[in-house]
Amino acid sequence: MFSRLGHGSKEFLIIRVCAVLILFYTLYLGGFVLLTDEVTFNQWSVFFNNPINKILTSLFFLAFAVHTWLGTWAVASDYLTPRIFGNLGRAMFVGFRSIVAAIIALVLTWAIIIIW
Amino acid sequence: MSAAAIPVEHIKTITMSIYRYDPTVDKKPYMQDIVVEIPTDKDIMVLDALHLAKNQEPSLSYRRSCREGVCGSDGMNINGKNGLACVTPLSEVLKRGKITLRPMPGLPVVRDLIVDMKQFFDQLEKVKPYLITKSDSPDMERKQTPEEREELDGLYECILCGCCSTSCPSFWWNPDKFLGPAALLQSWRFIADSRDEATEERLDDLEDAFSLYRCHGIMNCVSVCPKGLNPTEAISNIRNKLLTREKA
Numbered sequence: 001m002f003s004r005l006g007h008g009s010k011e012f013l014i015i016r017v018c019a020v021l022i023l024f025y026t027l028y029l030g031g032f033v034l035l036t037d038e039v040t041f042n043q044w045s046v047f048f049n050n051p052i053n054k055i056l057t058s059l060f061f062l063a064f065a066v067h068t069w070l071g072t073w074a075v076a077s078d079y080l081t082p083r084i085f086g087n088l089g090r091a092m093f094v095g096f097r098s099i100v101a102a103i104i105a106l107v108l109t110w111a112i113i114i115i116w
Numbered sequence: 117m118s119a120a121a122i123p124v125e126h127i128k129t130i131t132m133s134i135y136r137y138d139p140t141v142d143k144k145p146y147m148q149d150i151v152v153e154i155p156t157d158k159d160i161m162v163l164d165a166l167h168l169a170k171n172q173e174p175s176l177s178y179r180r181s182c183r184e185g186v187c188g189s190d191g192m193n194i195n196g197k198n199g200l201a202c203v204t205p206l207s208e209v210l211k212r213g214k215i216t217l218r219p220m221p222g223l224p225v226v227r228d229l230i231v232d233m234k235q236f237f238d239q240l241e242k243v244k245p246y247l248i249t250k251s252d253s254p255d256m257e258r259k260q261t262p263e264e265r266e267e268l269d270g271l272y273e274c275i276l277c278g279c280c281s282t283s284c285p286s287f288w289w290n291p292d293k294f295l296g297p298a299a300l301l302q303s304w305r306f307i308a309d310s311r312d313e314a315t316e317e318r319l320d321d322l323e324d325a326f327s328l329y330r331c332h333g334i335m336n337c338v339s340v341c342p343k344g345l346n347p348t349e350a351i352s353n354i355r356n357k358l359l360t361r362e363k364a
Contacts, residue, residue: 008329012355074330
């Protein structure tokens with residue numbers, strides 16, 4: 001089914017699935033914080049040492065990375081274009097995408113190192 | 117309309133701040149305040165007030181034709197919101213005796229309130245806004261049930277004034293790639309038509325990241341449509357069709 005979708009439909013679905021994952025994880029983590037009387041370092045460590053929570057947290061960061069990558073592409077292709085900035089438009093687009101890619105790579109690497 | 121024929125006690129003055137630009141004369145656009153006298157004993161439309169302003173400034177240019185919301189010629193930006201001057205009562209938009217008129221945003225200005233609609237119509241052309249059939253023509257006509265005909269209500273009424281597309285930021289930024297609400301409403305009008313036999317081709321043409329999916333659902337189009345149509349819903353219907361279709 002998914003492979004038969006066109007480029008636009010795939011991106012549309014991916015962004016929304018990622019958004020749902022991010023929302024789910026935010027509620028899950030928020031629930032843990034709210035339902036725990038006092039979140040101590042030990043409880044925090046136990047929570048993140050649980051393999052299921054490690055996987056869920058990794059999934060959250062993966063969803064964040066994909067959502068950010070596709071979402072900022074949409075923003076950049078609206079505003080950072082030759083139509084608006086002339087000859088500078090293409091360079092600004094590539095520059096912005098490079099900065100976003102660097103930030104996502106940094107956050108992902110950092111998250112993986114911390115989680116695992 | 118002539119203000120001279122109205123008794124003095126039934127006249128008040130208003131200020132019309134109007135975008136002026138004649139590329140053959142002006143280096144850049146400017147706003148001109150034109151004070152006009154309007155009747156107080158009846159409500160007039162923005163287009164009527166424009167005629168009064170033009171009596172004072174004959175060089176003032178704008179499109180108009182039917183003056184009853186059918187031809188879609190006099191779409192313009194009225195106090196920051198797109199609309200048809202001929203069906204917008206002055207009393208609804210007059211603020212402290214002043215009204216501001218600009219051309220519809222996002223399209224090149226030809227002169228004053230007249231914009232070049234080429235980009236708008238180029239996008240409309242892409243959705244092939246006509247019935248496409250492959251089967252043999254019947255002897256009389258291609259029939260529809262009343263229910264099938266009802267599917268087209270809220271779609272066929274579009275008068276292509278451009279108010280919706282020119283109020284859409286996605287269309288402002290990518291008028292060559294994003295089809296815009298007016299064209300997409302027409303696209304759905306033919307996808308939804310039981311007599312049309314090119315649904316798959318129409319949907320295939322919309323599968324890229326820009327043509328349809330650049331709509332972010334902010335609904336400016338719905339807010340400004342002078343005919344009360346809902347392009348956002350039409351876009352949503354196309355999207356659902358794209359995501360759920362069984363492609364061969």
